Amino acid sequence: MSSVRAAAPWTPDEMMTVTAARMLWNGCVCFVGIGLPSAAANLARLLHAPQIVLIYESGTIGTRPEVLPLSIGDGELADTAAAVVPLPEIFAYWLQGGRIDVGFLGAAQVDRFGNLNSTVIGPYARPKVRLPGAGGAPEIAAHARQVFVVLKQSARSFVPKLDFVSSAGFLDGGGARGRSGAPGAGPQAIITDYGVLRPQPGTEEFALVARYEGVDPADAVRATGWPLAVAERLEVIAPPTTVELEALRALHARTQTAHSRPVELPV
Amino acid sequence: MPIVTLREAIEAHVRDGDAVALEGFTHLIPFAAGQEIIRQGRRRLHLIRMTPDLVYDQMVGAGCARALTFSWGGNPGVGSAHRIREAIEAGWPQPLEVCEHSHAGMAAGYVAGAARLPFGVLRGYLGTDLARHNPAIRSVECPYTGERLATVPALNPDVTILHAQKADRSGNVLISGILGAQKEAGLAARKLLVTVEEVVEDLAAPMNAVVLPHWVITAVACVPGGAWPSYARGYYPRDNAFYIAWDEISRDRQRFTDWIARYVHGTPDFAGFLARLRADGGLA
Numbered sequence: 001m002s003s004v005r006a007a008a009p010w011t012p013d014e015m016m017t018v019t020a021a022r023m024l025w026n027g028c029v030c031f032v033g034i035g036l037p038s039a040a041a042n043l044a045r046l047l048h049a050p051q052i053v054l055i056y057e058s059g060t061i062g063t064r065p066e067v068l069p070l071s072i073g074d075g076e077l078a079d080t081a082a083a084v085v086p087l088p089e090i091f092a093y094w095l096q097g098g099r100i101d102v103g104f105l106g107a108a109q110v111d112r113f114g115n116l117n118s119t120v121i122g123p124y125a126r127p128k129v130r131l132p133g134a135g136g137a138p139e140i141a142a143h144a145r146q147v148f149v150v151l152k153q154s155a156r157s158f159v160p161k162l163d164f165v166s167s168a169g170f171l172d173g174g175g176a177r178g179r180s181g182a183p184g185a186g187p188q189a190i191i192t193d194y195g196v197l198r199p200q201p202g203t204e205e206f207a208l209v210a211r212y213e214g215v216d217p218a219d220a221v222r223a224t225g226w227p228l229a230v231a232e233r234l235e236v237i238a239p240p241t242t243v244e245l246e247a248l249r250a251l252h253a254r255t256q257t258a259h260s261r262p263v264e265l266p267v
Numbered sequence: 268m269p270i271v272t273l274r275e276a277i278e279a280h281v282r283d284g285d286a287v288a289l290e291g292f293t294h295l296i297p298f299a300a301g302q303e304i305i306r307q308g309r310r311r312l313h314l315i316r317m318t319p320d321l322v323y324d325q326m327v328g329a330g331c332a333r334a335l336t337f338s339w340g341g342n343p344g345v346g347s348a349h350r351i352r353e354a355i356e357a358g359w360p361q362p363l364e365v366c367e368h369s370h371a372g373m374a375a376g377y378v379a380g381a382a383r384l385p386f387g388v389l390r391g392y393l394g395t396d397l398a399r400h401n402p403a404i405r406s407v408e409c410p411y412t413g414e415r416l417a418t419v420p421a422l423n424p425d426v427t428i429l430h431a432q433k434a435d436r437s438g439n440v441l442i443s444g445i446l447g448a449q450k451e452a453g454l455a456a457r458k459l460l461v462t463v464e465e466v467v468e469d470l471a472a473p474m475n476a477v478v479l480p481h482w483v484i485t486a487v488a489c490v491p492g493g494a495w496p497s498y499a500r501g502y503y504p505r506d507n508a509f510y511i512a513w514d515e516i517s518r519d520r521q522r523f524t525d526w527i528a529r530y531v532h533g534t535p536d537f538a539g540f541l542a543r544l545r546a547d548g549g550l551a
Contacts (some may be wrong), residue, residue: 059445071510073447075498077445078500084444086447087292087446088448129356132339134397135339138371138392142390142391168393177394180394181390263508265544266495
């Protein structure tokens with residue numbers, strides 16, 4: 001089952017990126033991960049949020065890259081930053097210090113309470129697939145005032161039970177996160193290729209609350225490994241505007257050109 | 268503090284079985300030093316690094332390591348570190364014991380190590396399975412507030428190896444740009460080796476710049492290009508194309524082994540390695 005609407009003149013990635021970018025506001029302090037979150041945060045900066053503060057865990061604060069970084073520590077991030085600080089500072093003073101509005105995370109798997117796995121598929125001691133690991137995510141998930149998760153929906157990625165909890169969402173729901181001492185409010189949105197899921201009051205279980213144009217919510221339910229609840233009044237997310245699409249495509253084109261530019265071997 | 272060749276520095280200061288940290292977060296990764304350790308056939312190392320990427324993929328695949336302490340392991344922006352994955356998933360070329368943290372936890376461990384405290388403390392690992400699988404992650408009750416806080420043991424490598432832009436003739440080292448945990452990992456170590464792009468008369472370091480003074484450094488070696496394919500700000504950019512090419516080179520045991528044989532064991536030093544790559548058109 002594919003969520004790709006054959007007729008749509010944009011890709012699911014573009015729809016997700018634009019939707020995520022719209023959630024970021026001008027002046028927001030955003031802790032950014034590589035990939036789609038980085039594209040969304042920079043698209044927001046280029047459009048409606050010119051004063052957004054982008055922080056990457058490599059220590060770059062207030063960075064304004066011309067092209068998207070391939071790695072979390074590309075030179076472009078340092079060269080365009082307001083400040084570059086040591087990595088232990090980023091985690092201790094800036095993240096744990098409570099200065100981050102939004103943390104933006106991806107993962108391999110998510111469960112109904114927004115807990116994330118980026119560590120292993122299968123048992124930890126004998127993994128079927130060893131994933132890169134948690135990196136900065138456990139403390140981003142704990143400390144950012146709120147977290148947005150970006151992940152394509154499928155029965156393999158939206159699972160009833162995680163093989164490993166790398167980063168905490170609402171734990172077992174029903175207020176468990178609040179009792180855990182985590183300072184941040186936790187995941188407030190999961191942006192997928194069908195629409196947006198949000199935690200429900202009380203249970204803290206994620207439900208589909210908004211869908212893209214042309215999406216049948218029954219398909220979103222089928223692409224979920226737990227019985228996904230669908231809001232009675234499902235919001236329809238406006239398609240990408242020409243301005244949004246042009247800015248995003250120009251950003252990706254600049255990035256592509258920069259990353260394929262041959263580099264002379266040193267010496 | 269002598270300025271020596273990289274070969275001499277590794278011969279004299281890295282022993283089989285050592286706990287060795289090569290730090291540098293995407294920037295200034297000491298690739299030349301990692302390859303010299305492979306060339307000299309070091310074994311049973313406990314490798315420590317926040318982000319084991321290509322440099323440890325090479326060392327693990329070449330059989331240098333028995334254990335890995337880390338917080339994120341992959342090929343940044345590209346995908347898996349295939350050699351590390353195969354060591355963990357299939358025990359090839361030998362099993363790899365893992366000690367896994369988050370970035371914040373590892374950073375706290377280096378900070379404690381540099382301060383010669385027994386452990387680092389953080390409000391971390393909340394609700395995760397990391398503490399369940401890593402017995403080194405524990406907790407302590409704050410004596411002032413009663414809050415339960417996570418602890419990680421200090422990281423004190425036998426040897427930390429860094430790459431930096433410049434040293435002066437006395438061996439003082441200047442680092443600029445993205446730092447990662449270089450300073451903390453350097454000061455946490457029993458021995459600190461540094462490779463640099465160039466040796467200059469005067470560092471001309473701005474006030475508050477990151478300078479490691481010669482008397483905390485065990486040896487400095489001048490290795491131009493020594494962070495390639497990562498980058499050295501002010502000298503050369505990151506070779507993203509090589510990171511992408513590494514995905515193919517490292518995916519297959521035999522292709523990887525042939526690559527190490529030709530480019531690392533088959534060359535006398537890092538200058539020879541770069542010369543052979545250049546002769547082969549850059550990407551091998």
